Structures are given as C-alpha cells and as structure tokens.
Amino acid sequence: MNQYKKLAMAAAAVLVLGAAGCAGAAGQTAQTQTGTGDNQITVTGKSCVNVVPDMAKIVFAVNTEGVSAEDTQKENTEKMNQVIETLKSMNIDEKCIRTSDYTMYPQYDYGYGNSQQIIGYQVGATLTISDQKIEDVGTILTKGVKAGINSVSEISYSSSKYDEIYQEALKQAVDASNVKAEALAKASGKTLGSIKMMTEGYEDESSRYYQTNSMISGMTKDQESMVSIQPGEQAVRAEVNVTYELK
Known part of the structure; x- marks a missing residue:
C-alpha cells in the first residue's frame, strides 16, 4: 500500500468522529438526587440535549x-x-489565522561512540485556524496539503448555537425536577407546593468543544481526493437544584 493510501485511510479513521452525545437520551434524563427538611424537598434535575456542531478549529x-x-x-x-x-x-479572515507554535531542533547522529554529531535541522511552524464552517474543513485540509501542510494535529468542533441549546437544556432540567418532586411528594402522602429556592448546577464549559487529536503526519501534496469530515453530535448538559414546599 503506497503512502497516499495509508494517509487517506488514517484521515478517514481519525476524522470520522463517533457521536459523543446523550446516550439513550431524548431530551430529559431522570438522574436526580433528593433531600428532605421541614416540609421541604430538594431535587437535582439533569438534562442533556444533542446538537450537531457547525464550527471547527x-x-x-x-x-x-x-x-x-x-x-x-x-x-x-x-x-x-x-x-x-x-x-x-x-x-479566510486573517484574524482566524494564528501562528501558535514554532520550533527548530538539531538532528544528531549517535554513531560515533559517546560523541554526538549534528547532521541536520528540523523546523516546524504550527498554524491554528479558528471559526471555520464544518463544510469548509475538508477543502481547507486538501488545499492546505497541496500548498505545503504535512501534519495535522488537532480538529475541534463547536456549535454556534451552544448558548441557545444550553438554555433549552436548563428548561428541560427544571421539568425533570418537577416530575421527580411530584412523584416523591405523592409517595410521602403530601402535595407539592411552590418553589422555595432554585440554583443552577455546574456547567461543564468543556462541552462547548468536541475535540479529536488526529495526528496525521507525512501528508503529501500529491493527495487529490477531498478529506471527508463527519463531526457527529455534541452533548450539551444542564443541571438545576430545586427546593419545593411540601403541603
């Protein structure tokens, strides 16, 4: 198998992402914790909403x-x-193009006993391209390789609608807490009253981005086929802690 075919297979393997979404979830999840006090009950409601990323770095x-x-x-x-x-x-806007690393190392020949002899140098310049549409990533990689790129170390995916989706997940988390609180109140022979306190749980900011370390190296400008990008789904999770009055 020649080098091009090996690289094409490597690219397909690492760039086709598996879904990292809400496994088995369709909207709300029923994972809650409860606590009781004087005529009060506290419920932790959780929710997960899947979104297809539309931006890439x-x-x-x-x-x-x-x-x-x-x-x-x-x-x-x-x-x-x-x-x-x-x-x-x-x-591609200049503000989206950033030189993020630059290295130069000597290369040694260790075949002279305990001595080291410099036989050459290796120089590497790294570019980070941010805020690109998913549908443009394949073209960027293909044309970039033809221009001189010979290593791809990372592709990160995000959604421009993250904040909107997170608000939806919060609402679903509140709905989930209501359902659980109603069931617990009924099981204790009481009825659910008004909300006494509500707080937002921990928001995992890392879920804004879904990342793969592709580590594709040795690419050649002879590559002609377009790299295919499949970002899968991104999971947006929310959590609320709600204290209700019991009657």
Whole structure:
C-alpha cells in the first residue's frame, strides 16, 4: 500500500468522529438526587440535549528538514507563506489565522561512540485556524496539503448555537425536577407546593468543544481526493437544584 493510501485511510479513521452525545437520551434524563427538611424537598434535575456542531478549529503544521539551519528555516518560511496565501485566497479572515507554535531542533547522529554529531535541522511552524464552517474543513485540509501542510494535529468542533441549546437544556432540567418532586411528594402522602429556592448546577464549559487529536503526519501534496469530515453530535448538559414546599 503506497503512502497516499495509508494517509487517506488514517484521515478517514481519525476524522470520522463517533457521536459523543446523550446516550439513550431524548431530551430529559431522570438522574436526580433528593433531600428532605421541614416540609421541604430538594431535587437535582439533569438534562442533556444533542446538537450537531457547525464550527471547527484546525491545528496543522509545516515541517521541514535540511542540513543547514538557515536553509531549513528559509524553506519552512517559504512553504508556510504559501499555505497562508492559500488560506487567504479561500476568504479566510486573517484574524482566524494564528501562528501558535514554532520550533527548530538539531538532528544528531549517535554513531560515533559517546560523541554526538549534528547532521541536520528540523523546523516546524504550527498554524491554528479558528471559526471555520464544518463544510469548509475538508477543502481547507486538501488545499492546505497541496500548498505545503504535512501534519495535522488537532480538529475541534463547536456549535454556534451552544448558548441557545444550553438554555433549552436548563428548561428541560427544571421539568425533570418537577416530575421527580411530584412523584416523591405523592409517595410521602403530601402535595407539592411552590418553589422555595432554585440554583443552577455546574456547567461543564468543556462541552462547548468536541475535540479529536488526529495526528496525521507525512501528508503529501500529491493527495487529490477531498478529506471527508463527519463531526457527529455534541452533548450539551444542564443541571438545576430545586427546593419545593411540601403541603
């Protein structure tokens, strides 16, 4: 199997994300905790809402090797400039393009007993491309590889509607707490009264982004087929703690 086919298979394996959504959930979940006091009951309601991500962040690099540090750095800069120009030609805003890392290491030959001999240098420049539409990611990767990209280390997915979906999840969490509180009140021979206190539970901000570390390296500009992106679903979770009066 040639290098291109191996890379294509690697890309398909790491870029097709499995759903990280609400397993078995359709709206509310019934995971609650309860506590009792003087004519009061406290319920913790939880909810999970799935959303399909529509935005992506890509982290990729241009790595070059050479005998001379100066020549290797020059070659890397030229290739990186080609990549940046390609990105701009795709109408990607400059504020979305950031150089996030730059490295240069000597390469050694350890075949001289206890001595080390420098035989070359490796230079790597990393770009982070943020706030891109999901449907454009495949094109960005394909054209970027042709321009000089030879390593992709990360793709992160997010939803531009996260805040809206989180508000929906909060409402469902309140509904879930109402259902549980009604059942517990009835089981204790009482009726459910008004809400005495309500607090929002912990919001996991990391759920704003769904990330995969793809680690695709050795890509070549001979790659012609478009990389396919399948982001799957993103789980947005909410939690509320509600204290009710018992009558």
